[in-house]
Amino acid sequence: MIDAIKRAAIEAVDAAGPVQVQLGIVEKINPLEVLVDNRLSLSEDFLILPETLAEFKLAIGSNEYEIRKPLAAGDKLLLIRMQGGQRYVIMDRVVSN
Template identity: 80%
Template structure:
């Protein structure tokens, strides 16, 4: 009986599509496309990009300075798949690992 309850609980969690962490790579810009775990290509509609990964420039005098660079092809990313698996939040760039 206990094993049946455990199995039912596990099946319910699996069916809900719990939050999962993934690694991805930007394969294309305009529109944004990310390859997740070397097998799933996600178009921009499935991605949530935080402000911290968008370009920020300031002009000081006659010089434009880039404070934050935007995402670019080849960037490695840390993503979290939202519950249900329909959308992915890009958490940050990955610089090692």
């Protein structure tokens, strides 16, 4: 009986598509497209981009300073697949493997 309950619990979690951390690479910028695990291409409809990865420039007098650079093709990303597997949150850029 206990084994049956354990199996049912494991199957329920697997069916729900639990949260998962994955790596991706920016393929295109406009519109945003990210390749996940070298097999799944995600359009911007499936991606949640945080403000911390958006371009931000600061103008001081006649000078403009880039505080945060925008995403670029080839950038490696750390993504979290939300429960259910339909949307991905881009957490940050990855600077090493």
